Amino acid sequence: MTSNAKISIRQFSVLIMFYTIGTTILVIPSSLAADAKQNAWIAAIAGWLLGLLIVAVYMVLGKLFPHMNIIQYLAHVLGKWFGKLIALGLIFFSFIGAATVIFYMGNFMTTQVMPETPIEAFIVLFASLIVLGLRLGLEVLARTAEILFPWFVILFVILALFLIPEIELEKIMPITEFGIKPIMKGAVSYASYSSLPLIVFFMIYPASLNRNKEAGKAFFIGTFLGGIFVIIVTFLSISILGVDFTERNMYPSYALGKQIIIGNFIQRVEILIAGIWFMTIFFKSALYAYSFVTGLAQIFECKDYRPLVLPSGMILAAYSLIVYPDVVYMMDFDTTVYIPFSLVFGLLLPLMLLGAGILHKRMIK
Amino acid sequence: MKDRDPFYYILQPDFVLMNRRVYKQTLVARPSYTLEIQRKEWMHMTNNHVQTEPLKDKLEDNLNKIRNELGGSDDIIIREIGFGKDRIAHAAVIYTDGLADTKLITDFILDSQTQGNHAEEIDHATDEDNLLDALKSLALNLGDHKEITDFAGLYSNLLSGNTVLLLDGFARGIAAGTQGWKGRSVSEPVAQSVVRGPQEGFTETLRTNTSMVRRKIKDPNLWLETMQIGKVTKTDVAIMYIKGIVNDKIVEEVRARLGRIDIDGILESGYIEELIQDEAYSPFPTVSNTERPDSVAAELLEGRVAILVDGTPFVLIVPTLFISFFQTAEDYYQRADISTLLRIIRFISLFIAMVGPALYIAITTFHQELLPTQLLISLAAQREGVPFPAFIEALMMEVTFEVLREAGIRMPRPIGQAVSIVGTLVIGQAAVEAGIVSASMVIVVSITAISSFVITGYSMAISIRMIRFVIMGLAAAFGIFGIVVAMIALVLHLCSLRSFGIPFMSPFAPFIPADHKDTIFRFPHWAQSTRPRLINQKNTTRELMSRPTKPEK
Numbered sequence: 001m002t003s004n005a006k007i008s009i010r011q012f013s014v015l016i017m018f019y020t021i022g023t024t025i026l027v028i029p030s031s032l033a034a035d036a037k038q039n040a041w042i043a044a045i046a047g048w049l050l051g052l053l054i055v056a057v058y059m060v061l062g063k064l065f066p067h068m069n070i071i072q073y074l075a076h077v078l079g080k081w082f083g084k085l086i087a088l089g090l091i092f093f094s095f096i097g098a099a100t101v102i103f104y105m106g107n108f109m110t111t112q113v114m115p116e117t118p119i120e121a122f123i124v125l126f127a128s129l130i131v132l133g134l135r136l137g138l139e140v141l142a143r144t145a146e147i148l149f150p151w152f153v154i155l156f157v158i159l160a161l162f163l164i165p166e167i168e169l170e171k172i173m174p175i176t177e178f179g180i181k182p183i184m185k186g187a188v189s190y191a192s193y194s195s196l197p198l199i200v201f202f203m204i205y206p207a208s209l210n211r212n213k214e215a216g217k218a219f220f221i222g223t224f225l226g227g228i229f230v231i232i233v234t235f236l237s238i239s240i241l242g243v244d245f246t247e248r249n250m251y252p253s254y255a256l257g258k259q260i261i262i263g264n265f266i267q268r269v270e271i272l273i274a275g276i277w278f279m280t281i282f283f284k285s286a287l288y289a290y291s292f293v294t295g296l297a298q299i300f301e302c303k304d305y306r307p308l309v310l311p312s313g314m315i316l317a318a319y320s321l322i323v324y325p326d327v328v329y330m331m332d333f334d335t336t337v338y339i340p341f342s343l344v345f346g347l348l349l350p351l352m353l354l355g356a357g358i359l360h361k362r363m364i365k
Numbered sequence: 366m367k368d369r370d371p372f373y374y375i376l377q378p379d380f381v382l383m384n385r386r387v388y389k390q391t392l393v394a395r396p397s398y399t400l401e402i403q404r405k406e407w408m409h410m411t412n413n414h415v416q417t418e419p420l421k422d423k424l425e426d427n428l429n430k431i432r433n434e435l436g437g438s439d440d441i442i443i444r445e446i447g448f449g450k451d452r453i454a455h456a457a458v459i460y461t462d463g464l465a466d467t468k469l470i471t472d473f474i475l476d477s478q479t480q481g482n483h484a485e486e487i488d489h490a491t492d493e494d495n496l497l498d499a500l501k502s503l504a505l506n507l508g509d510h511k512e513i514t515d516f517a518g519l520y521s522n523l524l525s526g527n528t529v530l531l532l533d534g535f536a537r538g539i540a541a542g543t544q545g546w547k548g549r550s551v552s553e554p555v556a557q558s559v560v561r562g563p564q565e566g567f568t569e570t571l572r573t574n575t576s577m578v579r580r581k582i583k584d585p586n587l588w589l590e591t592m593q594i595g596k597v598t599k600t601d602v603a604i605m606y607i608k609g610i611v612n613d614k615i616v617e618e619v620r621a622r623l624g625r626i627d628i629d630g631i632l633e634s635g636y637i638e639e640l641i642q643d644e645a646y647s648p649f650p651t652v653s654n655t656e657r658p659d660s661v662a663a664e665l666l667e668g669r670v671a672i673l674v675d676g677t678p679f680v681l682i683v684p685t686l687f688i689s690f691f692q693t694a695e696d697y698y699q700r701a702d703i704s705t706l707l708r709i710i711r712f713i714s715l716f717i718a719m720v721g722p723a724l725y726i727a728i729t730t731f732h733q734e735l736l737p738t739q740l741l742i743s744l745a746a747q748r749e750g751v752p753f754p755a756f757i758e759a760l761m762m763e764v765t766f767e768v769l770r771e772a773g774i775r776m777p778r779p780i781g782q783a784v785s786i787v788g789t790l791v792i793g794q795a796a797v798e799a800g801i802v803s804a805s806m807v808i809v810v811s812i813t814a815i816s817s818f819v820i821t822g823y824s825m826a827i828s829i830r831m832i833r834f835v836i837m838g839l840a841a842a843f844g845i846f847g848i849v850v851a852m853i854a855l856v857l858h859l860c861s862l863r864s865f866g867i868p869f870m871s872p873f874a875p876f877i878p879a880d881h882k883d884t885i886f887r888f889p890h891w892a893q894s895t896r897p898r899l900i901n902q903k904n905t906t907r908e909l910m911s912r913p914t915k916p917e918k
Contacts, residue, residue, distance in 0.1 A: 008875055010876060011874075011875070011876075109846060113731070113844070113846065114731060114843070114844060114846075117843070121842070121843070122843070122846070125843065125847070125850055126850065129850050129853060129854055129857075132854055132857055132858075133853075133857050136857055136858075136860075136861040137861075140857055140860045140861040141857070142874075143860035143868065143870060143874035143875060144853070144856045144857050144860045144874070146873065146874040146875065146876050147856050147859075147860065147870060147873050147874045148853070148856060264737060265737045267734075267735075267737065268734040268735055269735060271732045271735065271844070271845045272735070272845065274845070274846075275845070275849050278846060278849040278850070278853075279849070279853065282853055
């Protein structure tokens with residue numbers, strides 16, 4: 001069923017970048033500040049480096065099967081049935097990921113922007129957008145990312161430039177007050193948000209890229225750039241809003257937008273800045289959903305994944321309403337359950353697969 | 366008697382002498398229903414099976430059949446002549462009055478009667494073929510000729526302005542090119558005028574149009590293929606391209622798609638456009654049109670294919686990219702920097718035309734904090750007396766404007782002034798004073814309207830008009846979030862479009878750095894060294910010139 005959609009290296013990097021930024025940009029400053037206090041930005045850098053390390057593992061793994069996606073590879077190495085079982089686990093991970101990301105979007109809108117509109121309205125609209133994107137296919141998604149990328153950069157540069165006057169460096173002092181441990185904890189939570197979910201890209205990488213050889217580099221560049229954006233936002237949050245406010249605020253980067261005041265006429269532009277994460281969250285959820293739908297189609301050996309898109313979208317929309325019963329549950333889940341959950345699929349699985357793959361190759365020889 | 370009167374053989378009882386030379390077939394008054402029935406039969410014949418009945422031997426039979434099948438139409442002229450020494454050869458000249466050049470034909474007939482140089486030849490013509498050849502050489506001073514053997518060929522030639530010569534005793538005839546009718550002369554293009562640049566536009570005549578392109582590109586590689594499309598209208602459709610620059614696969618695709626068309630009539634290139642575009646359900650045009658020969662020449666030089674349709678000055682260009690709708694001919698005649706600025710202005714206009722009213726709705730309904738306090742207070746004061754929500758207000762104004770615009774276009778010119786007076790008074794002032802809409806809404810609608818005029822591709826501008834309403838609805842329900850969702854959906858859709866296999870949004874997506882020499886920026890001509898990459902990959906070098914250098918001292 002592997003559609004012969006091919007995307008270019010550049011498009012792949014942009015997709016990775018959008019995906020890495022995804023919801024991370026919205027929520028990570030708060031959770032990093034909770035762990036590492038004023039050193040949250042150092043934790044972000046540490047998490048970014050950790051993420052690059054994980055991507056290095058992915059790159060090695062990708063070299064093992066340049067013409068397959070992960071579901072095919074699982075079946076190839078672990079046998080048809082056992083491979084499919086693990087693949088089911090992986091698409092479950094994608095499914096949960098997509099649902100939670102859609103919920104984030106709806107929750108953000110109802111709590112921060114339009115409190116009187118029911119969350120269902122946002123979720124249904126957003127899910128329809130994802131369904132539209134998936135029906136049009138990976139190539140179209142990738143091209144859309146390419147077109148929206150400059151807009152994203154422009155909005156981000158506006159945000160960062162306009163906030164420079166507000167920075168108060170004393171807020172990030174003293175550096176490494178609590179030692180290295182909270183920083184490492186923050187780094188792990190950063191990686192679990194933005195780097196470990198990159199495992200879903202194995203549905204695209206490396207088989208659906210037009211130049212396989214440079215794919216690893218693109219993977220790396222995407223993660224690298226995406227991380228820089230997140231680090232900048234974390235730094236701005238801490239240095240402008242302060243540790244306390246960042247920690248207590250669920251969406252500190254949105255609060256950042258409220259701080260912009262230029263010459264008495266550009267003010268409170270947070271909703272325009274929010275356009276940044278409308279875009280990134282769209283790509284994150286669409287890629288999660290893509291991995292879910294194509295994985296599902298592959299496990300059940302459907303010829304085309306498109307007939308599954310609309311029903312999956314409906315299930316996702318419904319499930320995203322109940323995936324978190326309330327926000328308290330969400331925060332609890334994100335800090336306690338999600339990290340080991342993503343570690344299993346994002347790190348343990350690829351490592352295991354790497355070992356199995358190398359063994360498999362040796363045995364064949 | 367026979368010697369003195371050259372028209373001896375034509376004096377048949379069926380003909381009435383109209384003037385010294387021209388004889389018109391008498392019109393027998395028939396009840397109109399017979400004509401109707403005949404027309405239906407004719408439609409039936411042409412629709413279901415191509416009429417390939419061969420010509421008959423006897424001239425009289427042929428002529429009777431023609432008269433019958435054309436319903437005795439008044440404008441079909443049949444003149445019978447005899448030529449050769451002693452007028453032994455009996456022939457008929459058939460043409461359509463108004464379509465054929467009558468002067469040419471009368472000259473020909475006169476020649477056939479007076480010139481004796483072929484007479485001997487005909488005398489010796491014992492062989493039948495020689496007689497036909499003699500007729501052919503006689504017809505030399507008419508246009509190009511081809512031989513016809515069946516009625517289908519006869520009719521299509523006759524009805525497109527050619528003259529048909531039939532000879533008694535032959536089941537073959539000659540069709541000579543005598544097309545010449547009253548067409549509009551070449552004049553300034555109406556829809557795409559320029560300040561600097563050629564002031565000529567295409568006309569309704571295909572041949573004039575192709576000649577105008579030829580005049581711009583004098584290269585043997587400029588190829589032209591003509592076909593007839595439309596079972597009833599039999600419209601001439603020509604495709605033009607430069608061999609060696611064009612991508613052969615695209616030409617092949619154009620040919621295939623045109624060949625697939627099965628329709629009764631083509632009256633304008635819009636018919637062709639809808640029948641050959643890639644995506645049937647899309648508000649965006651994936652085929653562009655132009656009425657400027659210089660634009661067509663430029664597009665051909667970039668490796669595109671032009672489709673010219675007889676009867677319309679609008680020529681289709683494929684493949685078309687999104688960016689084509691923001692480029693004008695004048696961009697290339699002006700200085701590069703000013704053209705770049707104008708292009709940026711066009712993109713800003715696109716943005717305003719699309720989301721202007723939607724942004725107003727979203728900001729005044731949901732995101733008032735965006736506005737500086739004083740502006741907010743004055744807006745609130747204006748809207749105090751307006752009973753409607755911003756969305757209804759905007760919808761009313763937009764619909765009114767669209768109505769006015771439509772009225773302005775369709776009305777006879779002299780009444781147009783009345784429309785504009787009513788429009789300015791009613792919409793501009795009275796609506797605000799009556800408290801139906803706020804003054805700021807009027808400003809937003811006006812800016813939107815003016816912006817939509819800036820987009821150079823008219824077919825793109827009208828699709829933007831349509832999409833505007835959808836975005837307004839989403840903005841009314843979801844604020845900026847709705848607008849962003851709409852924009853993402855729009856970009857998704859645009860990225861999924863293709864025009865003859867070329868991604869519609871290229872060179873933005875897929876991003877091709879080399880092709881950005883002529884998108885948002887218009888590089889100077891000396892810097893535009895390559896042709897657009899996706900359209901043709903073979904012959905990409907446009908010029909090999911470096912920046913103009915100053916003379917050495």
